[in-house]
Amino acid sequence: MTTSAFVEIKNAAKSFGKLQVLKDINLTVERGQIVAIIGPSGSGKSTLLRAINELDPLSSGEVWLEGVQINRHLPPRQYEKHVNQVRQDIGMVFQHFNLFPHLTVRGNITLAPRMLKGLSEAEANTLAEEQLTKVGLLEKIDEYPSRLSGGQKQRVAIARALAMKPKVMLFDEATSALDPELVEEVNLVMKQLAEEHMTMIIVTHEMDFAASVCDRVLFMDQGVVVEEGPPSVIFQNPVEERTRNFLRKHLERNGN
Amino acid sequence: MGLDFSVVPSYFGLLLQGMGLTIAITTGAGILSFFGGIVFAVAALYAPMIIRLPMRGFAFLFMGTPLLLQLFLIYFGLIQFGIDLPAFVAGVIGLGLHFAVYNSELIQASILAVDKGQYEGARTLGLSRSQTLRRIIIPQAVRAVIPPMGNNMIALLKDSALVSVIGVMELTLAAQQAISRTYRPFEFYLAVAFCYYIINLALEAGLRHVERRIKASR
Numbered sequence: 001m002t003t004s005a006f007v008e009i010k011n012a013a014k015s016f017g018k019l020q021v022l023k024d025i026n027l028t029v030e031r032g033q034i035v036a037i038i039g040p041s042g043s044g045k046s047t048l049l050r051a052i053n054e055l056d057p058l059s060s061g062e063v064w065l066e067g068v069q070i071n072r073h074l075p076p077r078q079y080e081k082h083v084n085q086v087r088q089d090i091g092m093v094f095q096h097f098n099l100f101p102h103l104t105v106r107g108n109i110t111l112a113p114r115m116l117k118g119l120s121e122a123e124a125n126t127l128a129e130e131q132l133t134k135v136g137l138l139e140k141i142d143e144y145p146s147r148l149s150g151g152q153k154q155r156v157a158i159a160r161a162l163a164m165k166p167k168v169m170l171f172d173e174a175t176s177a178l179d180p181e182l183v184e185e186v187n188l189v190m191k192q193l194a195e196e197h198m199t200m201i202i203v204t205h206e207m208d209f210a211a212s213v214c215d216r217v218l219f220m221d222q223g224v225v226v227e228e229g230p231p232s233v234i235f236q237n238p239v240e241e242r243t244r245n246f247l248r249k250h251l252e253r254n255g256n
Numbered sequence: 257m258g259l260d261f262s263v264v265p266s267y268f269g270l271l272l273q274g275m276g277l278t279i280a281i282t283t284g285a286g287i288l289s290f291f292g293g294i295v296f297a298v299a300a301l302y303a304p305m306i307i308r309l310p311m312r313g314f315a316f317l318f319m320g321t322p323l324l325l326q327l328f329l330i331y332f333g334l335i336q337f338g339i340d341l342p343a344f345v346a347g348v349i350g351l352g353l354h355f356a357v358y359n360s361e362l363i364q365a366s367i368l369a370v371d372k373g374q375y376e377g378a379r380t381l382g383l384s385r386s387q388t389l390r391r392i393i394i395p396q397a398v399r400a401v402i403p404p405m406g407n408n409m410i411a412l413l414k415d416s417a418l419v420s421v422i423g424v425m426e427l428t429l430a431a432q433q434a435i436s437r438t439y440r441p442f443e444f445y446l447a448v449a450f451c452y453y454i455i456n457l458a459l460e461a462g463l464r465h466v467e468r469r470i471k472a473s474r
Contacts, residue, residue: 100392
């Protein structure tokens with residue numbers, strides 16, 4: 001019998017040509033846990049996140065979600081079917097939102113549930129209304145994305161991901177592209193998800209946010225996990241020199 | 257010899273019929289070139305080599321040779337193979353394929369220009385490659401390319417005059433018929449030029465309307 005591991009990454013390695021961006025990474029996330037991945041840019045944290053749903057498949061190693069291996073080696077046709085299936089269980093939110101500009105907010109949210117889960121129009125509409133209410137944007141349901149602010153776009157992107165009822169949510173620097181005054185509204189939605197015990201893996205540059213919502217923090221540098229632990233340890237008493245350096249530089253840059 | 261436009265009204269019916277056929281050919285070939293352009297573009301970008309290579313040859317043939325010749329090939333040439341198309345159909349196919357190749361070039365560039373985040377966003381939700389292409393990439397690529405494709409449609413309308421040579425009684429041939437009876441070339445050609453201009457104005461207004469409609473959703 002395995003542990004309560006929900007998301008499990010074993011011996012993950014990844015190279016782009018000669019450049020090795022991930023080196024033997026192991027990560028276990030339990031159901032309902034919230035894990036933040038921090039580190040300098042180029043440390044491999046986004047690549048690791050994108051390996052979880054096969055956007056950037058690993059060179060070697062394994063990714064598991066609830067007892068199902070995500071990165072299975074299959075013939076192309078079966079592989080395509082397999083990833084399309086498992087991706088439905090993994091919600092992802094991007095730095096640049098990636099909303100579909102030719103669809104309304106409603107269209108963005110209902111598209112995948114209707115196409116992939118066979119929901120009727122009425123069911124999908126109810127679902128869209130539910131998710132939009134959750135992120136506080138019900139009144140924008142018939143707007144096009146171009147009419148929304150950055151923070152609103154990201155909240156819609158979160159609603160779109162949630163509409164697939166994912167088992168885990170991945171956030172790839174979800175607030176990095178936002179104006180500072182719009183960050184909080186997105187953070188609030190993420191905090192709310194945390195309170196609902198959504199399993200989340202969050203790549204972020206926002207240490208305060210990571211400290212306040214996450215159960216565990218991973219510090220990555222040059223393709224390895226340098227240090228991991230509860231936020232109180234990582235942020236207040238990091239053991240590793242590299243972690244201390246990174247946090248100090250980060251504090252200096254952000255002046256807080 | 258002075259100009260005498262009074263002969264024109266008595267051929268009004270003939271010209272109107274010609275105008276109707278010109279509009280019909282332009283519409284038919286326009287629709288064919290639109291959807292054909294999408295199909296060619298997708299095939300050129302994503303089909304396996306065995307389909308892509310002959311397609312490239314086909315595109316080269318259609319872009320590198322005169323449209324007039326292509327119409328002759330389709331209408332007269334195919335008869336040798338037992339394919340005897342009505343002139344109207346041959347005209348629509350010839351014009352449609354010719355402009356489909358041009359539209360395909362535009363759409364290909366436009367598909368490649370769609371932000372790769374769109375692809376990732378769709379794939380992450382679980383959409384397959386073809387679902388992503390159909391529902392996310394192509395609709396955006398086509399919207400972006402409506403203005404230049406509109407120019408192709410206007411060129412198509414004007415080039416529809418060429419199908420007169422395979423005997424479709426559209427505007428230009430209708431004018432020639434009227435002229436052969438009245439010996440008044442200037443009056444009729446001018447009248448027909450005016451007719452093309454009117455259709456063009458309507459077409460442009462239609463295109464502007466479409467552009468305005470899609471502006472919100474880009």
